[in-house]
Amino acid sequence: MATVELTRFRVVPERAADLVAARPAMLADFRADRAGFRDAHLVQLPGDEWLDIVFWDSPADFAASRAKGANLPGITAFFATIAELISSEEGAEQ
Numbered sequence: 001m002a003t004v005e006l007t008r009f010r011v012v013p014e015r016a017a018d019l020v021a022a023r024p025a026m027l028a029d030f031r032a033d034r035a036g037f038r039d040a041h042l043v044q045l046p047g048d049e050w051l052d053i054v055f056w057d058s059p060a061d062f063a064a065s066r067a068k069g070a071n072l073p074g075i076t077a078f079f080a081t082i083a084e085l086i087s088s089e090e091g092a093e094q
Helices: 013-033 059-068 073-080
Strands: 003-010 037-044 049-056 084-092
Touching (some): 013 073, 049 059
Antiparallel strands (some): 037 049
């Protein structure tokens, strides 16, 4: 069963363009380095908040990705734009 990662975070307005600019390299690094990565969708919410919806083949793939952290430059650049992590959840795609 596929796993869905829901991560909500805050980006200060001055860094929003940096976040969007860093996204393609982050996704390229995920595709190259993260087994089970399927796709991701970034949603801008009110109040300088964002929601990242990431699809994984399995809970194990998601856990392995979390363990790697920001191990590549594109991922590091994307994460560096985040001012505050609000929440992170895992669910099953139905």
